[in-house]
Amino acid sequence: MIEMMLVAPFLLVLLFGVTEFGLAWTSGNRLEGSVSTAARVGTVSGSIAAADNHILMSLRASLDDKLLANVDRVIVFRSDRDGGFNDSCLSTTPGTGVSSGSYPCNVYSQAQLASITETSSLPNGYWAPSTRRDRLAATPAGPDYLGVTVVTRHDDITGTFWSGGFPIDRTSIYRIQPDIDG
Numbered sequence: 001m002i003e004m005m006l007v008a009p010f011l012l013v014l015l016f017g018v019t020e021f022g023l024a025w026t027s028g029n030r031l032e033g034s035v036s037t038a039a040r041v042g043t044v045s046g047s048i049a050a051a052d053n054h055i056l057m058s059l060r061a062s063l064d065d066k067l068l069a070n071v072d073r074v075i076v077f078r079s080d081r082d083g084g085f086n087d088s089c090l091s092t093t094p095g096t097g098v099s100s101g102s103y104p105c106n107v108y109s110q111a112q113l114a115s116i117t118e119t120s121s122l123p124n125g126y127w128a129p130s131t132r133r134d135r136l137a138a139t140p141a142g143p144d145y146l147g148v149t150v151v152t153r154h155d156d157i158t159g160t161f162w163s164g165g166f167p168i169d170r171t172s173i174y175r176i177q178p179d180i181d182g
Contacts, residue, residue: 016160024166027067027154032170034062039148039172042076046134046143046176052076052106052124055148056116063152070153070165074113077105078127079147079173090151097126136178147173 041058045051055076060068073094079085086103094109104127112122133144148171155165 013160016158020156020158020161023157024154024168027064028168028170030064031067031150031152031168032172034059034067035148035150035170036172037062038150039146039174042146042148043174043176045129046179047129047132049129050118051129051132052108052122053116053118053120056108056113056122057118059148059150060113060116063150066155067152067168068114069110070155071110071113072151072153072167073110073149074108075105075147075149075151076108076124076127077147077149078103078132079145081145081175083147083171083173085147085149085171089149095123097123099126132176134176134179143176143178145173145175147171 038055038058042051042055045054056074059074063071075089077085077089084103086098086101086105088098088101089103089105089107092098092105092107094107095112097106098104106122106124106126108122112120132146133142136142149169151167151169153165154168156163
C-alpha cells in the first residue's frame with residue numbers, strides 16, 4: 001500500500017502527460033488538414049475577388065470549435081517555391097496586412113474568420129486577389145505561390161502542464177492553379 005502511494009503520483013503525471021500530448025498532437029493534425037484544404041481552395045480561386053473569403057470559409061468549416069475559438073490570426077500570403085515569407089506578417093495587427101517587400105500578406109482576425117460570408121468585405125488590399133498571377137503567360141515565372149498560415153492555441157485539457165495553453169501554427173503553400181486561357 002505504501003509503495004502504491006509513492007508511485008501513484010508519478011503514474012498520474014505520466015498518464016496526464018501522455019493524454020495531453022496526444023490531444024495536442026491531434027489538434028495539430030486537425031489544424032494541418034484545415035490549413036492545407038484552405039490553401040488548396042485559395043489556389044483554385046486564383047485571382048477572383050472573393051478568393052480570401054473562400055479561404056476563410058473553408059477554414060471556418062473545417063476547424064473544430066476549440067481551435068476556431070482560439071485563432072489568433074490567419075495569414076494569406078505570396079510565397080515562392082522555397083517557402084518565402086514576410087516575418088512582419090506575424091506581428092502585424094489582424095485586420096490589416098503588409099504590402100511592402102517580395103511577400104505581401106493579408107492578416108485576418110478570429111472575429112473576421114468567425115463571421116465570414118461569401119459577400120463579406122475584407123481588408124485584403126495588401127495582397128489583393130486581383131493582383132495574384134494565375135496565368136501561365138503572365139510572366140516567365142508563371143502563377144504565384146499562395147500560402148496560408150493559421151496561428152491558434154491548444155488549451156491544456158488536463159490542467160497539468162500549460163496554463164493558458166500553448167500556440168500551434170501551421171502553414172501550407174501551393175501554386176495558384178493556372179488559368180489556361182491567359
